[in-house]
Amino acid sequence: MSLHHEFPLMKSWRLIVAALASVCVAAISAEPATAQTSLRGETPLIAEYCQVRYIRKVDIPAEVEGKLVDLPIEEGMNVAKDDLLALVDDTSARLALEFKKAEEKEAQLNAANEVNLKDARNNEELARAEAESFRELYEKGATPYYEMKKKVLEAIRALLRIDLAEMQKKIAEAQYIAKRSEREIAEFELDRRRITALFDGYIEMRIAQLGEWVQPGSPIATLVQLDRVRVGGDIDALASNGVVRAGVPVLVRVFNTADPDQNFEVKAPLGFVSSEVDGQKRYRIWVDVDNQKDSNGNWMIKPGMEAEIIFQ
Structure with a gap:
């Protein structure tokens, strides 16, 4: 083959080799990036x-203790905080409260009464003036000593009556405070017969019946909170080292097996991480989430549903 035909052929091979080398270099240089992407894309x-x-x-x-005379709740009702759930017969408690109010009013009037104190002051002023007059008469020899001394002692006794009146007024004020406290106790006893909701919730079960005789501690109804619920689970202690701690943001996914279109997702901070690792090397964790209602007014998240807590 002549040199004239050999040069173009060699040139072609050189171009092919150069292209293959470029591909290899690119593949080699791309390997670390692929590995790094794989690490970043972990589950x-x-x-x-x-x-x-x-x-x-x-x-x-x-x-x-007493008879239930009002029970305005049914299972499935939503109630607000302080709504009446049941009423125990309060006739005796209301009468006792009226009696204590009357006693408190009497004590209040006695505590405000200053008539005795003013009378004692006036009597003391008069007795003191008489004692001064009899002392002057005695000095002039116009009255015997015992008459003068009697008037002086009467002035001293009048002064003591002022102290007594002041003490009685203080006692009346203390009695008023006591009667006021008794009235507040009577109000409290009346209030105890009103069984009210401790928080906004849902009547899961009505236990008592209207007209039933109940004792202290007898359950009336089961009240549950549904506007805010708790999602709890377990996390691998080894895999979660340094990642799982209270306050970190998580994604909560709740599954509705009856209607997958109603699955619920919300982001919230992790509320609790147990300090104890169980026998399977897991932590117990939970997060509280706000519930929502669907178009029919039903709560979307219900206790018992399965869920996921995903650390992002």
């Missing part, structure tokens, strides 16, 4: 066995 840390629970679920008790 997110997800808590196991997560489930929705109540934050507050309380059996509301009766506080006093």
Whole structure:
């Protein structure tokens, strides 16, 4: 083959070799980046066995003995804080309160009464003037000593009566405070017969019946909080080292098995991380989330639903 035909062929091979070398260099240089991307794209840390629970679920008790005369609740009702749930017969408590109010009023009038104190001051002023007059008469020899001495002692006794009147006024004021406290106790006893909701909630179960005789501690109804619920689960202690701590942001996903379109997601700070690792090397954690209602007015998150807590 002549040199004239060899040069173009060699030139072509050189171009092919150069192209292959460029591809290899690019592939080699791309390897670390691929590895780094793989590390950054690790599977997110997800808590196991997560489930929705109540934050507050309380059996509301009766506080006093008596007959239930009002029970305006039914299962499934939403109630607000301080709404009346039941009423124990309060006839005797109301009468006792009226009696204590009357006693308090009497004590208040006695405490404000200054008639005795003013009378004692006036008598002391008169007795003192008489004692001075009899002393002058005695010095002039116009009256015997015992008459003068009698008037002096009467002036001293009048002064003591002022002290007595002041003391009686202080006693009346203290009695008024005591009667006022007794009236407040009577109001408290009347209030104890009104069984009210401790928080905004939902009547999960009505236990008592209208007309039933209840004892202190007898459960009236089960009240649960649904506007805010708790999602709790377990997290691998080894995989979560340094990542899981109270306050870190997490994504909470609640699954509605009956209607997957109603699955619920919300971001919230982690509320609690247990200090104890169980036998399976896991921490217990939970996060509180605000519940929401759907278009029909039903709560979207219900206790017992399965969930996930994802650390982002």
